Amino acid sequence: MALVGGLMFTNGVFAQEEKQFNFSVALNSDQFFGFYPTFQGSYGFSGKTRFTFYGIHWGGGTGAGWGNWTEFGVGANFQAAKGLSINPQIGFLGGNLLSSGTSGPAIFGDGIVPNLTVNLLKEKVEGQFYFGYYAPLRDEAPANGTTLAYTHYWLNLGFRASKFFSLGAHYEHLINSGGSNVETSTDVYQWLGPYVQFSKPTGGPFARFSFGTDLVEANDSFFKLTTGFSF
Template identity: 70%
Template sequence: MRKFNIPTLLKSFIAISLFFVFAVSTASAQSETDDKFSYTITVNSDQFFGFYPFFAGSYAVSETSAFTFYGILWSGGTGGNQGSGGGWGNWTEFGVGYSFDAAEGLSINPQIGVTGGNLLSSGTAGPGVFGDGLVPNLTIGLDKAKTEGEIYFGLYTPLRDLAPADGTTLAYIHYWANFGVKASDFFSLGLHYEHLINSGGSNVAESTDVYQWFGPYIQFSDPNGMAFARLSAGGDLVEGNDSFFKVTTGLSF
C-alpha cells in the first residue's frame, strides 16, 4: 500500500507558506522604489536534464538583503538515464529564500524548494503529485569588476513515499562550482565543475555517481547587464561517461 504522509506534507507546505508571508510582509513594509525588484529568466540545455527553463526573482528589503524566489521547469525535454521529463511526472520545482551580501560582490542565498512530479516520491513509478520532494539549497554568488563565480549545493529529498512494493523513492545531492575572469565587459571565461549523486532514497545502498562534469566555459554578456549566453563543456569523470555540454542563455529585468 502506498504511504501518504498528510501531516508531513501539510507541515512542510505550511512552513514554506509562513516563510513566504513573513518575507513578503517584511518587504512590503519598506519604502517603494523602482529598483527593489529584479527578475531573471534563463533557458538551459544539457545532456542529462535536457531542456529546462529557469526563473529567479528578488525583492530588496534593505540595501544588503532581499526576499528571493525561483522556479525550474525540469520537464521541458528529454533527460538522461531517467527517461524523458514527462516520464518524471512533469517534474517542476519552486522555492523561496532570503539573500544577503556577505561582502562587496559576494552574496549568500539560502532557499527551500518543493517539487511536483514523481521522480523523488516513487522513482518515476507512481503518479505525478505536489509535494514530490523538498529541496533545501544554498547559492553563493561572486560578481566583481574582474571576476565572477557561483557555488550551489542542493539536497533533493523525497517528501512522500508513493513507490510500489518493489520500488524505491529517490534522493539526490547536486552541487557545482564555477569561477571565471571577465576579460572585458562583453566576454568572460572560466572553469565549471558539477556533480550529481543519486544518494539512494529509501535504498541508500544504491548510492551512485550520476555524472561528474569538469571543463571550461565561455560567456558573452550585454555590457548593460540585460542578457548573456554561456557554453560550458568538457569531460565527465564518471567511468563509462564521455563528455558534457551545457548551454544557457538568459535575460534580466
C-alpha cells in the same frame, strides 16, 4: 537540478543590487536534464537583504518523463561583502522522480530541496557555488520500487576580460544519494571543463556555453548551454 549551471543561471542575476526588484529568465539545455526553462527573482528590503524566489520547469525536457517535474522555491539573499552574496533557499517539487523513482503518480509534494547559492561578482572575477539536497517528501513507490534522493552541487570561477566577455572553469557533480531501497550512493555524473559567457555590458541578455569531460567511468563528455535575460 536546481539551477543549473543555471538556476541558478549566471552571476549577473544579482549584478544590479540597487534595484528594488530583479527578475531573470533563462533557457537551459544539457545532455542529462534536456531542455529546462528557469526563472529567478528578488525583492529588496534593504541595501543588503533581499527576498528571493525561483522556479525550474524540468518537465520541458527529461523531466517530462518524471511526472512533468516542477520545482518552486523561496529564500533570502544576503550581501556579505561588496560583490559577494549568499542565498539560502528551500524548494518544493511536483512530479514522481523522488517519491517513487518515476514509477508512481505525479503528485505535489514529490520532494523538498534545501539549497544554497553563493555568488561572486567583482570587476575582473566572477564565480558561483551551489549546493542542493533533493529529498522525497512522500513514499508512493510500488512494491519492489524505491524513493530516490539526490545531492547536486557545482562550482565555477572565471575571469571577466570585459563586461561583454568572460571565461573560466566549471565543475558539477550529481549523486544518487539513497532512497527507500537504495543501499549505497552512486555518481550520476561529474562534469569538469571550461565555459565562455557573453553579456550585454549594460545588463540584460546573456549566453553561456560550458563543455568538457565527465569523470564518471563509462561516461564521456558534457555540454551545457544557457541563454536568458535579466530585467
